[in-house]
Amino acid sequence: RKRIFSGMQPSGLITLGNYLGALKNWTNLQDDYDCLYCIVDEHAITVRQDPAKLRKQARDLLTQYLAVGIDPKKNIIYYQSHVSQHAELAWILNCFTYMGELNRMTQFKDKAAKHADNINAGLFTYPVLMAADILLYQTDLVPVGEDQRQHLEITRDIAVRFNSIYGDTFKVPEAYIGKVGARIMALQDPTKKMSKSDENKNNTIALMDEPAVIMNKVKRAVTDSDNEVRFDESKPGISNLLGIYCACTGKTIAEAEKEFDGVGYGVFKTAVGEAVVANLEPIQQKVKDLEKNKDYLDEIIKDGAQRAGRLAERTLTKVQKRVGFPPKI
Numbered sequence: 001r002k003r004i005f006s007g008m009q010p011s012g013l014i015t016l017g018n019y020l021g022a023l024k025n026w027t028n029l030q031d032d033y034d035c036l037y038c039i040v041d042e043h044a045i046t047v048r049q050d051p052a053k054l055r056k057q058a059r060d061l062l063t064q065y066l067a068v069g070i071d072p073k074k075n076i077i078y079y080q081s082h083v084s085q086h087a088e089l090a091w092i093l094n095c096f097t098y099m100g101e102l103n104r105m106t107q108f109k110d111k112a113a114k115h116a117d118n119i120n121a122g123l124f125t126y127p128v129l130m131a132a133d134i135l136l137y138q139t140d141l142v143p144v145g146e147d148q149r150q151h152l153e154i155t156r157d158i159a160v161r162f163n164s165i166y167g168d169t170f171k172v173p174e175a176y177i178g179k180v181g182a183r184i185m186a187l188q189d190p191t192k193k194m195s196k197s198d199e200n201k202n203n204t205i206a207l208m209d210e211p212a213v214i215m216n217k218v219k220r221a222v223t224d225s226d227n228e229v230r231f232d233e234s235k236p237g238i239s240n241l242l243g244i245y246c247a248c249t250g251k252t253i254a255e256a257e258k259e260f261d262g263v264g265y266g267v268f269k270t271a272v273g274e275a276v277v278a279n280l281e282p283i284q285q286k287v288k289d290l291e292k293n294k295d296y297l298d299e300i301i302k303d304g305a306q307r308a309g310r311l312a313e314r315t316l317t318k319v320q321k322r323v324g325f326p327p328k329i
């Protein structure tokens, strides 16, 4: 069976963007692939985090993975920091990645602009750790949102480079980016992506937002004045809501445009809000049930780290040998 790897940072409350762009696809793929779904806490500390909060967010992310339907029996779910091979391979791959390549990463540029007081080396080499995550498991497919496309490209470049120097070592992975939902935009500023670190909470719908809050945020979303529900580059607000609606309902854009032909934005927004609530409400209920079950969550994490560690060690040992490290006796 082919293998999937993906991850999410425990750097805040996860959003509708994370859900529609990634998590929803993860659950759909779990029956056909061997999947590892990681909580990438090592990536999260590239920006300053409060330790107690980070710990809680990592745990919350675990319960959210499970609540959306990722099955811990079918998949390997674990914390990145529990599998030391990620950091070890990242170091080696750092030596096969050029400053110039990393300098071109748009996420680095965005984050450096946003955190000008903390442009640390980890933030710069973030994509190399991400490449290590993926390449450690001989991954075939990486389901992510559109914003990770460039990181997948550099991962492939690093793999190809290493393979060409040392012979076939890594599988060269492909990105899996959904047709709908791969780029959910901020509600108050639909020209930028919805992001869990956004300070304006009206820009984001959190996975755990109450139904009334969701309805309100959707109703207040920025649109335009021509009152036509149509997918069009010049209508980023309406196009974003259409994308959300379709990703939540499984309908196509053409079907949705027809459904809301001539009805005006009020009716449309209500339908969008209701579609989001219909997706998120059952998940929220499951999160509340899971939170009560501490032993169950602990067991998943322990088991996940062991299973991931065994797989990771195979690739790491091979890589260490290829680059010329003396064998352990």
Ligand code: TYM
Binding pocket: 005, 006, 007, 008, 009, 010, 017, 018, 019, 020, 021, 022, 040, 043, 129, 130, 133, 134, 142, 143, 144, 145, 146, 147, 148, 151, 181, 182, 183, 184, 185, 193, 194, 195
């Ligand atoms: P992160 O934590 O920012 O986001 C997790 C996933 O959510 C997707 N996403 C979105 N999709 C649609 N619309 C949006 N507005 C939106 N915002 C976020 C992201 O594309 C991602 O799939 N670098 C990664 C974490 C990572 C990783 C990996 C992913 C580390 N190692 C290895 C895959 C494989 C990140 O920051 O995701």
